[in-house]
Amino acid sequence: MTEVHVIGAGIHPFGRHPDKTGLDQGVFAVREALADAGVAWEDIQFAFGGSSAAGAADAALPRLGLTGVQFINIANGCATGGSSLLSGYWAIKSGEFDIGVVMGFDKHPRGAFNADPEASGLQRWYGETGMMLTTQFFAMKIRRYMDLHGISSETLGRVAEKAFENGALAPHAWRREPVGLNTILGSQMLSDPLTKYMFCSPAEGGAALILASDKKMRELGLEGPRVRGAAVRTRVNGSFEVFSPSLDVERGPSPTQIASAAAFEMSGVGPSEIHVAQIQDTESGAEIMHMAENGFCADGQQEQWLAEGRTKLTGALPMNTDGGCLACGEPVGASGLRQVYENVQQLRKRADGRQVENARLAYSQVYGAPGLSAVAILEA
Amino acid sequence: MAAAAVAEGLFVMKDDQPHLIAARRKSDGRVRFPMPKGPEAALYEPVELPAEGALWSYTVQRFRPKTPPYIGADDDANFKPFALGYIEFAGQVIVEGRILTDDVSSLRIGRPMRTVVEPFQTSTRGEVSNFAFEPAD
Numbered sequence: 001m002t003e004v005h006v007i008g009a010g011i012h013p014f015g016r017h018p019d020k021t022g023l024d025q026g027v028f029a030v031r032e033a034l035a036d037a038g039v040a041w042e043d044i045q046f047a048f049g050g051s052s053a054a055g056a057a058d059a060a061l062p063r064l065g066l067t068g069v070q071f072i073n074i075a076n077g078c079a080t081g082g083s084s085l086l087s088g089y090w091a092i093k094s095g096e097f098d099i100g101v102v103m104g105f106d107k108h109p110r111g112a113f114n115a116d117p118e119a120s121g122l123q124r125w126y127g128e129t130g131m132m133l134t135t136q137f138f139a140m141k142i143r144r145y146m147d148l149h150g151i152s153s154e155t156l157g158r159v160a161e162k163a164f165e166n167g168a169l170a171p172h173a174w175r176r177e178p179v180g181l182n183t184i185l186g187s188q189m190l191s192d193p194l195t196k197y198m199f200c201s202p203a204e205g206g207a208a209l210i211l212a213s214d215k216k217m218r219e220l221g222l223e224g225p226r227v228r229g230a231a232v233r234t235r236v237n238g239s240f241e242v243f244s245p246s247l248d249v250e251r252g253p254s255p256t257q258i259a260s261a262a263a264f265e266m267s268g269v270g271p272s273e274i275h276v277a278q279i280q281d282t283e284s285g286a287e288i289m290h291m292a293e294n295g296f297c298a299d300g301q302q303e304q305w306l307a308e309g310r311t312k313l314t315g316a317l318p319m320n321t322d323g324g325c326l327a328c329g330e331p332v333g334a335s336g337l338r339q340v341y342e343n344v345q346q347l348r349k350r351a352d353g354r355q356v357e358n359a360r361l362a363y364s365q366v367y368g369a370p371g372l373s374a375v376a377i378l379e380a
Numbered sequence: 381m382a383a384a385a386v387a388e389g390l391f392v393m394k395d396d397q398p399h400l401i402a403a404r405r406k407s408d409g410r411v412r413f414p415m416p417k418g419p420e421a422a423l424y425e426p427v428e429l430p431a432e433g434a435l436w437s438y439t440v441q442r443f444r445p446k447t448p449p450y451i452g453a454d455d456d457a458n459f460k461p462f463a464l465g466y467i468e469f470a471g472q473v474i475v476e477g478r479i480l481t482d483d484v485s486s487l488r489i490g491r492p493m494r495t496v497v498e499p500f501q502t503s504t505r506g507e508v509s510n511f512a513f514e515p516a517d
Contacts, residue, residue, distance in 0.1 A: 117449055123414060125387035127449025129500060129510055130441060131464060131476060139439035140466065147489050192440045192484070237410070246402070246413035247436075247466060247474040 004092045005217050006378065007224040008037025008210035009344040012105070014203050014328040015174035022054025022331070025206035026105030027063045029334070033101065033208040037222060041065045044210075046091050046100035048084040050074035051333035054107040054204075078282075078368015079232060080104055081207065081336025085376055086230045088211045098216035102209050106331030108202030120243050120370060134282070134369060135199065137242040139191035142285025146193065149300035151288060153193055157184045158306040159284035160198050160326055166313060167327025169354040172338070174203055175327040198284040203329025207337035209344070225347040225362070225378040229267030233259035235371030242369045256280075256293040256365060256373040263375035264295070271295035274377075275359040276346050277317060278339035280367040281324040291319070294365055294375075318356045321346060336366035336374055347380040383499060383507040390414050391495070391511045392428065398497045398511055400429040402473050411473040429469045432516050435491045436474050438465030440484050453501040467493050467513050480514040492516040 010032025012025035026049070034041060041064045049057030050073060058071045076083035081104040088102040115134075117127035126132055145151060161181045167173035184197040217224065235241050238252025264270060271294065279294055281287035288302045296317060297305055305311060311319040322328060322342040325335060343362035345351040360380045367373040385391070391398040403415040403424035415426055444450070444459035454460065463479035465487070480498060481487065494516035497509050 111446065115449065123387060123417065124449065125390070125510070128451040128502070129386060129478065130445040130450045130452060130462070131478070132449060133441070133445055136439055136441060136464060140437040143439060144437035144489060189440070189442055191442060245476050246411075247476075248410065249468065249471060249474060 002093050002095050003214040004089050004227045005212055005214060005224045006209050006227065006340070006344050007212045007217055007220070007222045008033040008039065009341045010034070010036055010208045011172045011338065011341050012206040013172045013174075014205035014331060014338065017204050022051055022105045022107035022204060022206070023059055025107070025204060026051065026057065026103055026208070026334070027060050027206070029105065029206035029208040030060065030064060030101060030103050033210050037210040039099070039210060039220065042067055043099060044069055044101050045097045046070040046088070047103065048072050048074050048087040048100070049103040050076070050080035050084050051104060051106050052080060054105055054333065057103065057105070057333070060103070076232070077370055077372060078330070078332050079336060079366050079372045079374040080333050081338070082366040082374020082376065083232055085209065085337065085340060086232050086374060089227050089230045092211055092213050099210065099212040102211060102337065103207070104333035104337050105206035106333040107204040108331065110202070115243065122243060122245065126245050132243055134242050135191045135194070138283045138285055139194050141240055142283075142289065143193060145285065145289055151300070151303055153185060154181070155288065155303050155306045156193065156198055156284040157181045159281065159287045160184045162312055163281065163320060163323045163326035166321055166354060167323025170322035170327070170342070173323045173327045174329045175323065194283050194285060200282055200325035200330050203331050205329070205331040205334045205338065207334040207341050209337060209340060225344055225380055227376060228269065228379045229263040229265070229377040230375065231259045231262035231266065232372060232374045233262060239371060241371030254293050254373070255371055256290060256367050259373040259375045260294045260365065263377050267377040269361060269377065274317065274361050274363045276321060276343065276356045277319045277363040278321070278324065278342055279319060279365045281320055281326050282330065282368070284326070286367070287320065287324070290365060290367065294363070313354055313356065321351065321354050321356060332368070336364070339364035339366060340376055340378070343378050347378060383509045386500060386508045386510045391497070397431050398495050399431060400475060400495055400511060402427045402429050402475070413473055413475045427472070429472060429475070429495070432492055432494050433467040433469040435487060435489055435493050436466040436468040437489060438463060438479060438487050447503070451502040451504055453503045463487065465513070478510070478512040480512050486515070
């Protein structure tokens, strides 16, 4: 069986860049990834790329070189980056290709995303009456979770506090200043129980990875983390998803739970063996719930874990070591690849100032509308 | 005369009490809201929900939603936050809607809630009516 490795990783810092298009940032990331691996664009056999609001990803081709390379645009909601990675993984694992690029970029307008009901298969009145906001969904999901499992607002605040602490140490993060717990808890309430500092913002940025077969990697004299498992799963009956005018009374698992279980099974490791994890933190509550949905702790244990600092850089299982979406923002096409970029830095011992000691197994999970999750497990 | 509903077929009035019209899929009995439109509708039969259910989760919308799609007649300066949530109709379906209350701190999961009709001011159609929920205890 062909093994798949990440031999290069590049990123354009996330944030706001008025003088650059999304495409500019995507091309920057690809060039950085190529330079990191020491390979030329002409060596690349395939590419998968995506952007949600900044145009077609294959518009990068005239800039990178019109080599005739197979380039496929990926559009899979908030899991676009994770889906690009999965596509590249299969392309090599199948034996069809030896080396390729997965890339993504985006540039979103400020403020909450404005949604089109009909594009999501919904009736217009749902959006017209003010019920089609991703922020409401996240607030209602964590509200119920807090009540059922005894999670406090202070714990939500601790997640954001950790994110900004870590973001201050990551050169590619957007928010580079620590924010105190009281400031987070006392900031403007946007959608109860979530305050302004507990939500990530749509942003800009680009990320790219060079993937290669184990054979190609050896030929090139390179090394890089191996992809042990990767999976994308969508919502099932009974899961609670964004933009749902109604829900089933019979509750079911989330797409994150089933994507996580599939990736762990593929990789032959379990949650207790993971050394560092990047999990979707669209807002503080999402990180709390995803800690359990990915199998890292039981429902309700987050209260103790956060109080003890177990997910901080110095804790037993550091999470979102670059500040996650909360500190980096969420350029949809690039966000999932940013997580993997950070894991590659951790596994290659290049995460200066935020390095997790002895990190050998790294986990990433991106979740988003309309209810899908993408997981990747990397091994140094 | 009451204002026209924001959309047809969301609820029906019986003795001044609105009842939401949900949809039961004929193949597996699964209930959803609202009734689908177009060719998909043939796969469902309408189900009138009871007037009361229980609060399943809730939040407060504290900034004005973006237009489009929002059609409220308010603007950023005079927008009034509103509560919304999911109401569980036991054994049938959980439905999302706006919640009418003067005291959002009194909302609790499990609290009994009743379906009502509220006037909704729009920027494009004047006053329309819409279903909502209010505490029933």
